[in-house]
Amino acid sequence: MRESEPRPERTQVSVAEARDIILGTVRQLVAETVSTSAAQGRVLCEEVRSERWIPPLDNSGMDGFALRAEDTREAPAELRVVEDLPAGRRSERKLAPGEAARIMTGAAIPEGADAVVMQENTEYSGNRVVVRASVEFGENVRRAGSDVRQGTLIASPGAVLTPAHIGMLAAIGRTTVQVTTRPRVAILATGDELVEPDRLTDDGRIASSNSYALQAALRGVGAEPVYLGIVPDEPAALSEQFRRALACDVVISTGGVSVGDRDWIKLVLGQLGGSMQLWRVRMRPGAPLVFAMLQDRPVFGLPGNPVSTLVTFEQFVRPALLRMMRYERVFRPVESALLAEDYNKPPGRTHFVRVMLQEREGQRYAFPTGNQSSAILLSMVRADGLAIVPEETTHVEAGTEVQVQLLARDDLRTEPGF
Ligand code: AMP
């Protein structure tokens, strides 16, 4: 066994074992303070309690007239309008018996008043108002602290901040909040055959599409991609780029992890002192995945075929990054559907079949999106999800229920995951 090889029990592992190894290895990132307005979708790292009462004062829930309920016991009742209170103005006088104040929604209830009659239930002219029906004590009054009081728990560590949280934080005057850091993730595309998309000619080289698919996928999880470009299949060049990549929290490479003559990733990681955690997963696409730790940083050596890259990102990198950011739900939601076509495979590997979901006569069907080769990106473009065909299954009859991992949904907050 070469030094760079993982322990034998960590080669040819199942998808679940690979996941356990990876999620058991990555560490949570530290917290950072960000402005509340930039905190949407982030994971809260502190307990937030209100230091204020909201609303701060008893105020009107309606446009109408503030009054003493007692004055309307014998309705209709005519009151003298002594004041006009738009929202934001506070009365300086106390309301005496027989008096009312014109009041707008959100304006503080003047001292002496204990109810508000809605405008629609009055007749109003000059400085007189006739209240048609008697008003209950406290009617249309929103009490101080009826939303939150000083000390009320707003959210606990682990909460994923929604627009409602952001609004609440603003309401209590919190301009900053502690959340988990977004990991900076280095991307290295390896392969002598690769060029950037704007350098494509007809010399037979291909665009490094993985570089762009990965940047997009990283942004989708809230990580920060740091693209280090294309690296030739030469150990010295790879070594240099991996060293540069260590300025980031996580490193992802694509290509060069198989058993080809120029597949150097494992060798280079070994030379750099990385500890190989796993190599090869019993899955398709994506089998030759490498996972190593290099100077405390997780390194994912993803296979180069474009679909293998994306499928292994989904199964392993995305959950790992979400775990590092302390999300509780790190897996995509899974729903059942009826596979629309027969599917045959040899035993021994979990297959992730690209499928499109469609409702027909009240049933949800999963239609394979075409050629399932790991080099065919178009069938991934068309996929809504990945149907999971377990290792030992060799035949799935059309119409059989399968579990489909939904690619377009994250549901980080509420949905139980796979
Ligand atoms: P490898 O794992 O390096 O043998 O690559 C497997 C296949 O994926 C080859 O056909 C490569 O040309 C292709 N490939 C590798 N890297 C990329 C990339 N960054 N973008 C698109 N295709 C790639």
Ligand code: MG
């Ligand atoms: Mg290659």
